[in-house]
Amino acid sequence: MKKVLVTGGAGYIGAHAVVELINAGYEPVVVDDLSKSDRTLLEGVESITSRKVQFFQGDCGDTSFLKGVFEWAGPFAAVMHFAAYKSVGESVEQPLEYYRNNLGSLVSLMKTMKGFGVANLIFSSSCTVYGQPDVVPVNEETPFKRAESPYGATKQMCERILEDAYLTGYRVISLRYFNPVGAHPSAQIGELPIGRPNNLVPFITQTAAGIREKLTVFGNDYDTPDGSCVRDFIHVVDLAQGHVKALEYLHKSRSEKLFEVFNLGTGEGVTVLQLINKFIETTGVNVPYAIGPRRSGDVEKTYGDVSKANNILQWKTKYSIEESLQHAWNWEKKLRDIK
Incomplete structure (x- = not known):
């Protein structure tokens, strides 16, 4: 059984990746500083998998802490690095x-x-990393434009670090994913914002649950079908399984030095207003919303060409947008004890 270090493994995407790693026969070891999460999702992972997850609390920027983890819990076959701040607005x-x-x-x-x-x-x-692209869908060869937010800029810079450093002996896959949504079908883990949500779907589900009075849609005057931003919404379990496929690809590769990038998305663009209406249609629950001004840092429209991941990683999405929204609502209902 191969050990995989998962940084940020107590967070939304990381926790789902931990489940899929266990399902695929790996032994994940989680590192998280719990600054943007708590132990709730790790408990959910253990409930789903019936496995105790080894966990170390600490900051990935602290080299002495990381050395301790590598000494105590290694050796590791690979690392999955999710530990980063991820809010466009907060950045x-x-x-x-x-x-x-x-x-x-x-x-x-x-x-x-x-x-x-x-x-x-x-x-x-x-x-x-693509900024505001001239043409959509974007593929892995699409040139980077200036990032629209500091968050996007950090991802561009991280990829440059990886591209420079891999030549010194690393084997790296960078997964450029679009907008993760949904929750595990078991409703044992899902997106769990600490305080004010940073992403759209938790705002939708919290408004549907009555936690928030109404949802604000940032802008309705973009050059899109209904004036709201266009995004590529991918189910978080599909995304997590993409990480396992990438890991399998690394294990099969014989290259001593490797740097590859893959888009992970559905390949379909959905507007913010369309997503809200799909949630209402799918769940039968109303979501009051109002139109607000555009938000600094938002890209007008982006969705991905994911044929490279389909062909090389042998990965495809399985869940529809309707299933993603239903799973997100099931998770919210569990959190709020709503029948």
Whole structure:
């Protein structure tokens, strides 16, 4: 059984990846500083898998802490790096924190990996690296435009770090994913914002649950079918399974040095207003909303060409947008004890 270090494994995407790693026969070891999460999702992972997950609480920017984890819990076959701040809006308000955390944690992690002879790295990147693209869908060859937010800029910079560093002996896959939504079909884990949500779907489900009075749609005057932003919404379980496929690809590759990028998405664009209406249609629950001004840092429209991941990783999405929204609502109802 191969050990995989999962940084940020107590968070939304990381926790779902931990489940899929266990399902695929790996032994994940989780590191998280719990600054943007708590132990709730790890408890859910253990409920789903009937497995105790080894967990270390600490900051990936702290090299001495990471060395301790590698010494105590290694050796590791690979690392999946999810530990980063991820809110576009928050990054506009706190740019220096985003640069410090997102860049510093990657550099510290890669130095520690090198010291312990670990070459395999799956990096959590983002479609925000493309900025506001001239043409959609974007593929892996689409040139980067200037990032629309500090968050997007950190992902661009991290990819440059990876591209420069892999030549010194790393085997890296950077997964540029679009907008993760939904929850595990068991409703044991899902998106769990600490305080105000950063993503759209938790705002929808919290408004549907009566936690929030109404949802604000940021802008209805974009050049899109209904004036709201267009995104590619991918079920978080599909996304997590993409990480396992990427890991399998690394294991099969014989290259001593490797750097590959893959888009992970559905390949379909959905507007914010369409998503709200799909939620109402799917669940039968109303979501009051109002139109607000555009939000700084938002890209007008983006969705992905995912044929490279389909062909090379042998990965395809399985869940529809309707299933994603139903699973997100089931998770919200469990959290709020709504029948």
